[in-house]
Amino acid sequence: MMSDQDVHHTTDDRKRSRAVSPGAVAQAGKIGWLIDKGGIIFAGGIFIAMLILIQEVFLRYVLNSPTIWAHEATIFLCAVAFIYGGLYCAARNTHIRVVIIYDLVSPGVRRFLDVIISLVCMISAATFAWASWLMVQRAAFAPDGSFRLETSGSAWNPPTPSLLKIFMLAVMVALAIQFLVLAVNYARGVTQAAPSIQAEGEK
Amino acid sequence: MELLDLIPNLKSLGIEYGTLLMFALLLGLLLTGMPLAFVTLLVALIFALGWFGPNAVPLITSRVYSFVSSFVFVSVPMFVLMAALLDRSGIARDLFDAMKLIGGRLRGAVAVQTIFVAVVLAAMSGIIGGEVVLLGLLALPQMLRMGYNRNLAIGVICAGGSLGTMVPPSIVLIIYGLTANTSIGELFTSAFVPGFMLASFYVIYVLARCYITPEVAPDPSPEAVPSGEKLRLLKGIVLPIMVVIFVLGSIYGGIASVTEASAVGVLGVLLSTIVRREFNLPMLKGAVLQTLATCGMIVWIGIGASALVGVFNLMGGIKFVSALITGISDNPTIIILFMMLILFVLGMFLDWVGIALLTMPIFVPIIKSLGYDPVWFGVLFAMNMQISFLSPPFGPAAFYLKSVAPPDISLGDIFRSMLPFIAIQIFSVGLLIAFPGITGR
Amino acid sequence: AAEFEFKFQSSDPSGNPNFELQQGWAKSLAEKTGGRVKVELLPVGSVVEHSETQDAIAAGILDGHITDTSYFTGKDAAFGLIANPVGAWSDPEQMFDFMENGGGRQLMNGLLEPYGLHFIGATTPGLEAFVSKVPIDSVADLKGVKMRAPEGLVQQVFAAAGAAPVNLPGSEVFTALDKGVIEAADYTVFSTNQAQGLNDIAPHPIYPGFHSMPLVEISMNKAKWDALPDDIKAAFEQTVHDFSRHQVAVLAERDEAAAAAAKAGGKITVHNWSAEERANFRTIATGEWKQVAERSANARKVYDALTGYLKEKGLVK
Ligand code: NA
Numbered sequence: 001m002m003s004d005q006d007v008h009h010t011t012d013d014r015k016r017s018r019a020v021s022p023g024a025v026a027q028a029g030k031i032g033w034l035i036d037k038g039g040i041i042f043a044g045g046i047f048i049a050m051l052i053l054i055q056e057v058f059l060r061y062v063l064n065s066p067t068i069w070a071h072e073a074t075i076f077l078c079a080v081a082f083i084y085g086g087l088y089c090a091a092r093n094t095h096i097r098v099v100i101i102y103d104l105v106s107p108g109v110r111r112f113l114d115v116i117i118s119l120v121c122m123i124s125a126a127t128f129a130w131a132s133w134l135m136v137q138r139a140a141f142a143p144d145g146s147f148r149l150e151t152s153g154s155a156w157n158p159p160t161p162s163l164l165k166i167f168m169l170a171v172m173v174a175l176a177i178q179f180l181v182l183a184v185n186y187a188r189g190v191t192q193a194a195p196s197i198q199a200e201g202e203k
Numbered sequence: 204m205e206l207l208d209l210i211p212n213l214k215s216l217g218i219e220y221g222t223l224l225m226f227a228l229l230l231g232l233l234l235t236g237m238p239l240a241f242v243t244l245l246v247a248l249i250f251a252l253g254w255f256g257p258n259a260v261p262l263i264t265s266r267v268y269s270f271v272s273s274f275v276f277v278s279v280p281m282f283v284l285m286a287a288l289l290d291r292s293g294i295a296r297d298l299f300d301a302m303k304l305i306g307g308r309l310r311g312a313v314a315v316q317t318i319f320v321a322v323v324l325a326a327m328s329g330i331i332g333g334e335v336v337l338l339g340l341l342a343l344p345q346m347l348r349m350g351y352n353r354n355l356a357i358g359v360i361c362a363g364g365s366l367g368t369m370v371p372p373s374i375v376l377i378i379y380g381l382t383a384n385t386s387i388g389e390l391f392t393s394a395f396v397p398g399f400m401l402a403s404f405y406v407i408y409v410l411a412r413c414y415i416t417p418e419v420a421p422d423p424s425p426e427a428v429p430s431g432e433k434l435r436l437l438k439g440i441v442l443p444i445m446v447v448i449f450v451l452g453s454i455y456g457g458i459a460s461v462t463e464a465s466a467v468g469v470l471g472v473l474l475s476t477i478v479r480r481e482f483n484l485p486m487l488k489g490a491v492l493q494t495l496a497t498c499g500m501i502v503w504i505g506i507g508a509s510a511l512v513g514v515f516n517l518m519g520g521i522k523f524v525s526a527l528i529t530g531i532s533d534n535p536t537i538i539i540l541f542m543m544l545i546l547f548v549l550g551m552f553l554d555w556v557g558i559a560l561l562t563m564p565i566f567v568p569i570i571k572s573l574g575y576d577p578v579w580f581g582v583l584f585a586m587n588m589q590i591s592f593l594s595p596p597f598g599p600a601a602f603y604l605k606s607v608a609p610p611d612i613s614l615g616d617i618f619r620s621m622l623p624f625i626a627i628q629i630f631s632v633g634l635l636i637a638f639p640g641i642t643g644r
Numbered sequence: 645a646a647e648f649e650f651k652f653q654s655s656d657p658s659g660n661p662n663f664e665l666q667q668g669w670a671k672s673l674a675e676k677t678g679g680r681v682k683v684e685l686l687p688v689g690s691v692v693e694h695s696e697t698q699d700a701i702a703a704g705i706l707d708g709h710i711t712d713t714s715y716f717t718g719k720d721a722a723f724g725l726i727a728n729p730v731g732a733w734s735d736p737e738q739m740f741d742f743m744e745n746g747g748g749r750q751l752m753n754g755l756l757e758p759y760g761l762h763f764i765g766a767t768t769p770g771l772e773a774f775v776s777k778v779p780i781d782s783v784a785d786l787k788g789v790k791m792r793a794p795e796g797l798v799q800q801v802f803a804a805a806g807a808a809p810v811n812l813p814g815s816e817v818f819t820a821l822d823k824g825v826i827e828a829a830d831y832t833v834f835s836t837n838q839a840q841g842l843n844d845i846a847p848h849p850i851y852p853g854f855h856s857m858p859l860v861e862i863s864m865n866k867a868k869w870d871a872l873p874d875d876i877k878a879a880f881e882q883t884v885h886d887f888s889r890h891q892v893a894v895l896a897e898r899d900e901a902a903a904a905a906a907k908a909g910g911k912i913t914v915h916n917w918s919a920e921e922r923a924n925f926r927t928i929a930t931g932e933w934k935q936v937a938e939r940s941a942n943a944r945k946v947y948d949a950l951t952g953y954l955k956e957k958g959l960v961k
């Protein structure tokens with residue numbers, strides 16, 4: 001369960017805490033559940049990024065010895081969180097949608113729209129996965145075919161560019177699978193037990 | 204690869220009809236209820252495939268990669284994390300209770316103070332996204348609790364939360380300065396008065412509404428508050444002010460860069476929750492997870508716009524738009540107005556990053572060749588970007604607020620609430636054109 | 645329409661003087677070929693980000709680029725060394741001579757061709773001026789100075805010289821310098837620094853610069869290059885050659901004018917290092933080259949060619 005429910009509430013307007021919804025939607029299936037659970041790793045990364053920035057300020061201002069790695073490490077942690085965040089929202093169905101027409105149509109048409117939208121997103125994600133693979137080929141292999149991870153070229157010179165591209169490939173593949181699972185489950189008529197957050201948000 | 208045959212050869216349309224089709228597709232797909240992030244990505248994909256073929260698809264993933272690894276966005280998760288922590292503590296409630304007390308007998312005082320908080324936040328950050336979320340979590344529930352009109356509260360938050368790119372430091376002005384090769388310091392100086400002018404217009408509007416239609420704001424508390432209670436309430440303002448001093452002090456004291464200062468803000472809020480004995484691990488876990496979800500949503504909206512602009516530029520978009528502008532008239536004023544119109548229309552469909560990326564390289568050389576002051580135009584550009592944050596159907600501020608607002612507030616409600624503020628912004632753009640002296644140039 | 649149409653992306657923004665000069669190159673190429681070749685020059689970031697142009701050209705998305713070679717250091721350390729061998733050149737003409745007659749061209753093509761690109765020629769904005777809030781007149785003055793330095797070798801050399809390099813992106817340089825988060829910065833040439841207001845907030849610029857002169861490559865997709873007739877290839881090479889000299893001359897003139905204006909203004913103190921201090925810095929820099937040479941076989945090749953050339957010309961002992 002999401003930790004939000006266990007939080008010690010000090011104010012009476014806790015109703016809003018649906019901003020953090022109770023996990024992946026039912027239609028997202030097993031993979032959705034997994035994506036939701038994996039979120040904590042990358043969310044933790046954001047927190048670590050904050051700590052790194054603070055220590056960099058301390059080292060530079062107080063000790064006059066800035067690191068060569070703090071900014072690149074922060075960018076990397078935030079970048080993986082941003083990419084994963086898109087997948088996370090897909091599993092939880094919390095990406096923003098304009099549902100003016102969607103809400104006017106009958107439940108049958110709506111289900112049809114859900115299936116089609118999921119399929120189209122699945123095709124896009126699969127195409128991006130293929131394109132990411134082309135990028136990974138250039139980032140992870142030298143022209144002679146030998147394995148070498150492209151680095152940032154800075155004084156620290158970490159392999160973050162290639163790692164990020166490999167991570168993008170993995171997320172695009174997962175995103176394609178997630179949308180496929182969503183399409184199948186929408187077609188089968190799986191419904192959410194708990195009220196869905198975003199889909200019902202628009203009235 | 205047979206699938207590719209389904210994609211018609213779009214290149215044969217030519218850039219004029221191609222551009223039209225692009226807007227039509229964006230609008231059409233937006234209305235199906237497809238997630239916004241995937242609408243722009245899909246349109247980018249369709250045009251990459253249809254105009255250039257499969258070879259061009261890595262352009263999109265390359266832009267996604269560059270977008271997420273850009274340092275300017277690091278402050279967004281920091282602001283969202285600050286918001287998520289504040290949301291889980293009683294700080295927001297105590298702050299607004301104290302603000303109400305300070306507001307005294309002024310009708311609409313808390314709404315005005317919220318704009319003031321927004322200006323302070325704007326001085327702490329150079330980008331938007333984080334602040335709208337922060338105000339959405341901080342101020343919206345409090346204003347609703349106190350009995351403010353919902354639309355007024357929403358409008359104040361979205362318009363106020365967008366000030367980050369108008370009040371220095373501003374990433375829009377920095378990018379503009381680099382593009383136009385003009386002094387960023389002069390841009391910041393010149394944006395100061397227009398930024399505060401805009402904020403004060405919001406204040407005037409809010410006060411006018413509160414006095415003309417008194418039902419939009421709660422009655423100022425008639426009963427006298429005992430001084431012991433007063434002191435207790437005023438304590439609520441101490442911690443937030445200390446956090447602000449932390450952040451602004453670290454920026455203006457030369458201790459931290461603007462991005463680092465946002466992390467200092469998180470630390471400040473974190474320490475405040477510890478001081479208030481509200482901190483615990485489940486709370487922190489909830490806050491970071493909410494940050495991940497909100498940032499995923501915010502960033503993916505920008506990703507698609509950035510990819511789309513890359514494809515459009517490769518299609519020859521730059522040449523097309525600059526020919527369009529220079530062909531419209533020989534009258535420089537009409538050219539400026541036409542640029543404003545282009546920005547306004549693009550603002551309906553794209554995220555600011557996409558608009559800046561697309562239009563700055565085109566506008567800057569034209570402005571210079573017409574003999575206009577590029578610093579003044581930079582401020583005008585930033586002012587126009589304010590409109591793009593609010594204007595439907597693609598209004599980032601509305602989306603950011605939607606992601607944290609109570610579910611019964613729809614996007615339609617949010618956009619309706621923004622209309623008066625958009626009018627104020629358009630008026631301000633007009634003022635800057637009519638009286639360039641406002642920028643001090 | 646033209647017989648050959650190409651899209652080149654620059655690493656400079658559209659309002660930057662470099663970009664305007666590069667547009668002049670595209671125009672001269674069209675004139676020289678009687679309109680047979682048309683190069684559409686796109687500003688930085690318009691199609692892909694500056695660090696991604698090499699991949700985009702290889703994939704056939706873009707046709708060519710005009711860009712700082714050091715952006716590709718992460719692919720092979722050799723790019724970083726040849727792009728900005730800190731301390732090697734005290735005059736653009738020396739670098740051009742190395743590229744054209746000292747084996748630089750062959751080296752560049754040896755590096756680029758496996759990646760699917762062909763090197764047409766080199767240019768440079770010239771010696772960069774140093775931006776500083778504090779007076780710096782010697783290597784000793786660099787000690788403990790918090791300064792922004794972006795790329796590998798530059799950062800490494802300044803660290804070796806005793807400064808405290810801070811890794812900040814270009815978008816943060818202005819505010820960080822203004823508020824004093826950093827005291828100095830490696831940025832660009834004097835006139836551009838002056839135009840962007842950097843010298844106003846950091847009134848102790850060092851000009852002429854001592855630390856950095858980037859190699860800006862003009863290169864394009866190899867298959868597309870190979871398919872060109874010889875006369876067109878020759879026109880490309882000739883116009884790039886002329887353009888590089890023109891760019892250096894124009895920017896040097898503007899730098900001089902800007903420096904004179906700055907001196908006359910009275911608020912800015914322009915510092916100029918003695919030959920001795922320049923030599924001290926150069927000694928530190930060349931020591932760092934060796935370390936880069938260890939990073940890849942190509943970097944070793946660049947190192948050998950570079951040191952061989954400098955010795956032959958008597959530029960180092
Ligand atoms: Na700001």
Ligand code: NA
Pocket residue numbers: 550551552553590591592593594595596597598599
């Ligand atoms: Na908009």
